[in-house]
Amino acid sequence: MSIFSFPQLSMRFFPIWRRNYMVWQKMAGPSILGHLADPVIYMLGLGYGLGGMLPQIGGMSYIAFLSAGTVCYSTMNSASFEALYSGFARMQEQRTWEAILNTPVTLDDVVLSEITWSASKSLLSGMAVLMVIWVLGLSHSVLSLWVIPLSLLVGLCFAATGLIVTALAPGYEFFMYYFTLVITPMTLLCGVFFPIEELPIALQGVSAALPLTHAVSLARPLLNGAIPKHVATDIAVLLAYAFAGFYISLVIFRKRLAQ
Amino acid sequence: MNSVIVAENIVKLYGGQRVVDGISLEVSRGECFGLLGPNGAGKTTTLRMLLGLIAPDGGNISMLGHPVPAAAREARIRVGVVPQMDNLDPDFTVSENLIVYGRYFGMRDDEIRARLPGLLEFANLAHKKDAKVPALSGGMKRRLTLARALVNDPDLIFLDEPTTGLDPQARHLIWQRLRELTARGKTLLLTTHFMDEAERLCHRLAVMDNGRIISLGTPRELIAGNIEPQVVEVYGEAASNWARAHAANHAERFEVSGESVFCYVNDAKDLLHELQQHPELSYVHRPANLEDVFLKLTGREMRE
Numbered sequence: 121m122s123i124f125s126f127p128q129l130s131m132r133f134f135p136i137w138r139r140n141y142m143v144w145q146k147m148a149g150p151s152i153l154g155h156l157a158d159p160v161i162y163m164l165g166l167g168y169g170l171g172g173m174l175p176q177i178g179g180m181s182y183i184a185f186l187s188a189g190t191v192c193y194s195t196m197n198s199a200s201f202e203a204l205y206s207g208f209a210r211m212q213e214q215r216t217w218e219a220i221l222n223t224p225v226t227l228d229d230v231v232l233s234e235i236t237w238s239a240s241k242s243l244l245s246g247m248a249v250l251m252v253i254w255v256l257g258l259s260h261s262v263l264s265l266w267v268i269p270l271s272l273l274v275g276l277c278f279a280a281t282g283l284i285v286t287a288l289a290p291g292y293e294f295f296m297y298y299f300t301l302v303i304t305p306m307t308l309l310c311g312v313f314f315p316i317e318e319l320p321i322a323l324q325g326v327s328a329a330l331p332l333t334h335a336v337s338l339a340r341p342l343l344n345g346a347i348p349k350h351v352a353t354d355i356a357v358l359l360a361y362a363f364a365g366f367y368i369s370l371v372i373f374r375k376r377l378a379q
Numbered sequence: 380m381n382s383v384i385v386a387e388n389i390v391k392l393y394g395g396q397r398v399v400d401g402i403s404l405e406v407s408r409g410e411c412f413g414l415l416g417p418n419g420a421g422k423t424t425t426l427r428m429l430l431g432l433i434a435p436d437g438g439n440i441s442m443l444g445h446p447v448p449a450a451a452r453e454a455r456i457r458v459g460v461v462p463q464m465d466n467l468d469p470d471f472t473v474s475e476n477l478i479v480y481g482r483y484f485g486m487r488d489d490e491i492r493a494r495l496p497g498l499l500e501f502a503n504l505a506h507k508k509d510a511k512v513p514a515l516s517g518g519m520k521r522r523l524t525l526a527r528a529l530v531n532d533p534d535l536i537f538l539d540e541p542t543t544g545l546d547p548q549a550r551h552l553i554w555q556r557l558r559e560l561t562a563r564g565k566t567l568l569l570t571t572h573f574m575d576e577a578e579r580l581c582h583r584l585a586v587m588d589n590g591r592i593i594s595l596g597t598p599r600e601l602i603a604g605n606i607e608p609q610v611v612e613v614y615g616e617a618a619s620n621w622a623r624a625h626a627a628n629h630a631e632r633f634e635v636s637g638e639s640v641f642c643y644v645n646d647a648k649d650l651l652h653e654l655q656q657h658p659e660l661s662y663v664h665r666p667a668n669l670e671d672v673f674l675k676l677t678g679r680e681m682r683e
């Protein structure tokens with residue numbers, strides 16, 4: 121079997137997912153608080169503070185506009201932090217992967233478990249923000265329920281791409297590059313805080329290639345009670361990032377762990 | 380099928396260097412087989428290849444009748460591993476560690492729970508079953524790692540330096556448990572650089588250096604085949620001068636190491652008589668052991 125072999129998927133990833141869930145259960149309180157506090161502060165602070173000075177955007181209040189962006193960037197962050205920091209701890213520091221790989225479980229299963237687990241954290245984060253949106257009365261549409269599966273998809277996308285960075289990382293410090301050079305610019309270029317149309321044309325092109333743009337482009341109409349315009353394209357881009365991230369990270373992990 | 384592991388001429392290259400350079404070995408059912416060697420001899424790399432965790436660059440391996448690495452996953456269903464460094468789950472209790480690990484073998488929770496009391500008793504950890512891992516001593520962690528390696532009731536158990544870093548009491552308890560496992564018909568393959576451990580536990584040993592097996596046999600065979608049966612160690616400031624002048628006349632072979640002289644003899648009578656004429660020297664007369672063989676085969680210089 122070459123390091124470039126296509127991933128062999130099996131249900132053997134599930135006991136590892138359950139292991140991560142058991143660890144999470146032990147600190148569920150602080151974890152859920154974290155998923156809620158950050159987006160609530162952003163939405164209240166920016167949404168009301170900044171929103172008070174702004175006119176409506178595309179027929180909605182600024183805080184309603186911002187809430188769709190917040191769902192997406194929160195789910196992106198949840199998966200990214202889990203796949204980078206916690207994933208690296210499981211691989212390197214705690215040697216959890218080493219213990220698991222001595223059993224009849226393969227690296228392909230382990231990487232799949234990391235992606236699905238990180239995406240599960242995104243799902244939780246997405247649901248937490250959606251609850252806040254409902255409580256604040258920012259969305260009244262049944263379509264907003266589609267944000268739940270969307271959170272999972274966004275999670276799969278950013279978990280898989282984040283794992284490429286984990287696979288390459290010599291240590292935790294390395295992750296600053298990813299957050300500073302990829303995640304932060306993505307947050308500012310993908311329509312979370314303001315419409316992409318406000319950007320210079322060249323940057324709009326960059327924005328169109330970034331996955332978060334497509335997440336926001338789905339979430340915003342759904343929360344506003346409308347069907348998104350480019351459903352197929354948006355989903356295809358998110359899935360493409362997820363599959364490419366899975367395959368590329370797996371190849372690098374295979375090479376790394378063969379040492 | 381009496382051979383549990385068969386390795387034929389396996390090779391592993393790292394950056395052009397032959398870390399494992401053509402190793403062949405066969406381990407039979409119920410045997411405790413030891414891989415002995417200084418640091419960097421290639422023991423752990425050999426172990427990882429046998430387990431199918433890394434692919435050899437040459438040679439053939441079969442484990443429990445399965446070709447490795449092609450069907451390593453199937454073979455590992457019947458294998459337990461005690462790694463060199465602890466990798467227990469620090470967030471879990473003793474029992475949770477065993478349950479979670481059993482699930483990786485596809486075992487149902489009720490199957491694992493049925494095995495828990497026996498495993499905890501074997502590891503002397505019944506009283507600690509709800510303790511979290513960071514609260515355990517080094518010896519307890521090793522025992523838990525051993526119990527975890529047995530959760531799937533394996534036929535073959537790999538142990539990579541199972542007692543490194545443990546105090547004498549903890550080591551003796553591990554040794555006792557490992558002997559119980561061989562008595563139950565389990566096959567053990569262990570690496571160690573403790574000669575007393577190898578001599579006590581292993582039915583057969585392979586001494587490795589520079590990626591090759593340089594000697595293979597039972598502990599007695601290794602001693603008889605490589606070295607004179609008696610050793611006289613001579614100490615003191617005058618020892619090296621005495622050795623240069625006289626040792627060759629009374630011993631088949633001798634080595635000077637700092638202020639000690641190791642004399643290897645078939646019959647010590649003449650040498651002991653000579654030493655009695657030199658009250659300034661102190662000496663110990665003892666049978667040759669595995670450590671003497673090891674140092675003869677791999678040299679006295681430090682490996683770092």
